[in-house]
Amino acid sequence: MNTTPSLELAALIEGYRRFRESGWTPRRERWAALREGQEPRVMVIACSDSRVDPAQIFDVDPGEIFVVRNVAAMVPPFETTPGHHGVSAALEFAVQFLKVREIVVMGHGLCGGCNAALTQSMRGTEPGQGGFIADWIALLDNAREHVVAQHGTEGREAARAMELAAVKVSLANLRTFPCVAELESRGKLRLRGAFFAISDGVLHLLDEDSGKFAPVA
Amino acid sequence: MNTTPSLELAALIEGYRRFRESGWTPRRERWAALREGQEPRVMVIACSDSRVDPAQIFDVDPGEIFVVRNVAAMVPPFETTPGHHGVSAALEFAVQFLKVREIVVMGHGLCGGCNAALTQSMRGTEPGQGGFIADWIALLDNAREHVVAQHGTEGREAARAMELAAVKVSLANLRTFPCVAELESRGKLRLRGAFFAISDGVLHLLDEDSGKFAPVA
Amino acid sequence: MNTTPSLELAALIEGYRRFRESGWTPRRERWAALREGQEPRVMVIACSDSRVDPAQIFDVDPGEIFVVRNVAAMVPPFETTPGHHGVSAALEFAVQFLKVREIVVMGHGLCGGCNAALTQSMRGTEPGQGGFIADWIALLDNAREHVVAQHGTEGREAARAMELAAVKVSLANLRTFPCVAELESRGKLRLRGAFFAISDGVLHLLDEDSGKFAPVA
Amino acid sequence: MNTTPSLELAALIEGYRRFRESGWTPRRERWAALREGQEPRVMVIACSDSRVDPAQIFDVDPGEIFVVRNVAAMVPPFETTPGHHGVSAALEFAVQFLKVREIVVMGHGLCGGCNAALTQSMRGTEPGQGGFIADWIALLDNAREHVVAQHGTEGREAARAMELAAVKVSLANLRTFPCVAELESRGKLRLRGAFFAISDGVLHLLDEDSGKFAPVA
Structure with missing residues (x-):
């Protein structure tokens, strides 16, 4: 060594x-x-992509945000099957023990994970050769169908639609966790979708009423 | 809404x-x-803890490090069982597609996840109440036994020993991935253990020959 | 001694x-x-002039740029005639062995070499008395003709035109090297013209589409 | 483009x-x-290697040193054969027009060019594939024979001997330029051999009386 x-x-x-x-x-x-x-009030779920560090984009101080980062900022749904559920463990930690008051799911443009979901380019590959990515982004399969129906599998629009849809999938999955759903209904926890467009550096926030992402002025 | x-x-x-x-x-x-x-040359696996943001501690520019963050900076071993393997997907992405040259596993002091592993405080709780954390940090079970045998389950020394051991577990698990082992043996990929001591802000690096962590001067 | x-x-x-x-x-x-x-990703070809050190102007760290410096930042064309081809050797080293990804040719204002080319002040002198300079900057002869036709041989405009033209000559000569042309066409290597105006300390970059140099904001 | x-x-x-x-x-x-x-009083001839920037190693201000950089910090001998003699042109410019008072030839450790000279690894390759390097470092052929006779072609000692010998070759070749020889004999110009050991960052200066390089205290 x-x-x-x-x-x-x-x-x-x-x-x-x-x-x-x-x-x-x-x-x-x-x-x-x-x-x-630590007493962070916010949990951020973001992509592992080297260009979208939440601490940089939100210019936060140490101690302010509890951060999960994985491919495509995914949250799997609440599942009690055996296994090591990394995101669920972090979520549990943030919500039950740290009692964060806000969870931000931040997607981003030019996302390799979302692109793989859209194009299914990893499908059928072996674990270690792309198969783990394929399994992971299978979380986006349902959302993908809607995107493809509307935009096809190619081009900037389809890619952006997939990226925005992925944020909504993670928000929906977050709400399958009983503690999240309950705390949100009691007004103790807020969920927020966000999207960082690498191409122009603009942060967008999701208005869940309209389903639209709008740029932060 | x-x-x-x-x-x-x-x-x-x-x-x-x-x-x-x-x-x-x-x-x-x-x-x-x-x-x-993106063309990051380094992947960093770090804890979700709000005090240990790798981009802050390493003062990197956007685009430089591909980052996974979860509770206790854990890497599960290579497993082909069905399921959504988030860390494995990120690892695959970093190593196979981005071709990073270095993977740094950074543990830290005062780690809540490691403390839960050491004290088994979450054991037997329901999923959503601590059970996800319990399952996740069960990855440290073997390492815990050695720590407890030497240091017991309480006090600063035991906690630190557990935290350092966790870094070694993740390094060992990284090497169960065939592509990681092969690239490392060919000198194309380096693995490095690191530890950030929140109490005094000092970064330590693991020398795998001696098994010791030494502070960066 | x-x-x-x-x-x-x-x-x-x-x-x-x-x-x-x-x-x-x-x-x-x-x-x-x-x-x-060393694993520099950039090769810089610059003038020997004491005022235009690339490591200072680009504030780089040791190991980042592979540097050739000679009078007027010249690159002779690909030639297989016998002789000691210093720039060609360095280019070969950078491109074939170090596999740099970008070659920057940086000219500069108030360049004595370019001025000698423009005014032909060394013409007819003996080797060692100015003859070596005359031979070296004969590489600019064709470019000079165009400059003189448009701007004459005197004044700031003519001088600047000669200096900018010299950068383009070096870029064109770089592309006479088969390995450079091939790597550039495959997107593995980029060539970039630059110009440092000593009089106001402003760096300019060449847009090869328009043929214009524009200041870096 | x-x-x-x-x-x-x-x-x-x-x-x-x-x-x-x-x-x-x-x-x-x-x-x-x-x-x-510009009125630099010193000309430095150094290697293109990205680790040995003279402006960094000598921490000079803009305007202080006139710099030639090529593979292995070579100076070809005075030759009046046709061709583009880049180093000769720079030397002429520095000595005749800028009237520098000192020329420093700085070799360095771990030099790829010197290593190629020692091992003849580029011999017989095509121009563009290693052939230009082979021709360029053929300037070291005579010196190489002595090094190989004493140290063989492998190992650290042989490499270092080749690197130090290369500095002496360049000094000797500098003195084949009539103007250099004359100015040196009149005490108007000094030549100095130097060597930067990358492995420990120590600069050495050549004492031409003893032929030894000694570290700067």
Whole structure:
């Protein structure tokens, strides 16, 4: 095992040193408080994509948002089948223990996961060769049918429609969790769909009444 | 459905406006390039905890790290059982399609997930009441036994030992993925364990030869 | 042979000591990684002029750009005649072995080499007295004709036109190298013309569609 | 022709913006003076390698060093054969017109060009496939024979010996230029061999009396 850092790791270490200088030392009181525990009021579910870091897009301070990131910002539905349910565990942690008051599902443009869902390009591949992605985005199968019926499987419009639909799928799945549904009905928890368009850097918010995403002014 | 933003959402929107001013507009060429696709060289697997945002701790630019975040920065082992394997899908995406060159598993101090694993405080709870967390951190069961044998289930030392052990579990599980093992053996992919100690803000790196985590100077 | 450093060398040694303190020691991980090899993604071809150091103008880290510097940032065309083809060797190294993804040719204002090309002031001088410069900048002869036809041989406009034309000559000559042409056509390599105006410190980029250089905002 | 910047170019543009802010604007008087012309007192001949930027290693200000960079920091001997002699043109420019007082030839460790010279790995390849490198480093053929006789063609010692010998070759070739030899003999120009060891970041200077390179304290 070679312990020499790669150039990639060296860059992370240099970034960490900048963080120490500008993100830690001048903010030691905040960090001292965070030592006692976290109390984020918001959970953000976002994509793993390197271009859509929620802490950057929302310019938040340490301690403010509890974050799940996976391919396409997906939330599987409430299921009690055996297995390791990562998103469900995080959701449980955020809602039951941290008692967050808002859950934001943030999709984004140019999403490779949504594109794979739309084009079914991974279908039939082996696990490790694309099969895990295929299984994961099968969560979007129903939504995909509607998108394809309206927009086909190609072009910018179809892609955007799939990306926006995926946010709605995750919101709907969130509501299959009894605790989420109950807290939302009691006004103790809000769910919010959001969409970050990489192509022009504009954040959109979903108005669930109209079903439309509108840009933040 | 009320579309008035909550105080929480209003804060995110304000942050987004700061991002537009200082993170988007002056960096429009970078964002224009990112419109063409992402090419991160590093995948970071980190905890959902609000205090350990990898983009902040490593001070990276948009596009540099592909990020998975879940409770306790866990990687389940390679499994071909049916189901939605979120981490496996993200790993597949990063390694097979984005061809990242380094995977960093970053654990952290004061980790609620690791603490639950150590104390088994969620054991026997219902799904949605703690049961999802219990199932998720059951991934740490074997490692826990060794920790408890040496340090018991209480106190700072036991907690830290559990947190460090969790990083090693994720590294070991990463290597159960055939593509990861093969690329690592060919020198095309590096795995690295890291640990961010919230209490003093110090990043540690794992030397897998000695099994020890050492602070970055 | 006197080994006492001259004042000039003493100044370099003092600079080296500053580099050790601020450029080496705090960045030891990067340097350790660079010990394993270089992987620059960009090749920069720039002028030897003391005022246009690419590492300063682009504020890059060690390891990021592979640099050729000669009089007027020239690239001779692909030639298989015998001889020591320095630029061709560097180009071959960068493109075939390091697999850089972008080649930037950076011209600059107030360029002595371009001025000599425009005014033909070295013509007919002996090698060592100006003859080598005359031969070298004969690479610009064709471009010069067009410039002179439009702007004459004197004044700021003619000088600037010659300097900008020189960048285009180097880009055209780069494309006479089969490997460059092929990689560019396959989208694996990009060529980019740039121009640094010393008089106001503004960098310009060439849009090859319009043939115009525009300032970076 | 796509004018969208690549991620590589976007990074250079961001670096340029930092330069504008910290390297240009606060130093506008220096730049105003440089507008009137350059008066570097030193010429540095260095390798194109991305890790050995002379402006970084000597921490110089804009305007201080006139720089040639090519593979292995080579200087071909004085030759009046037809052709484009890039290094000779730069040398002529520096010595005859800028009247530099010192020429530093800086070799470096882990040099790919010197390694190719030592191992003859490019020999017999086509131009564009390694042939240009082969021709270029043929300048080291004589020196190589001595190195191989003493150290063989493999291992760190042989590599270092080749790298140090290359500096001496360039110094010797510099002295084949009549103007260099004459100015040096009159004490108007000094030549200096230097060597930057990437592995530990230490600069060495050549004492031509002893033929040894010694680290700068």
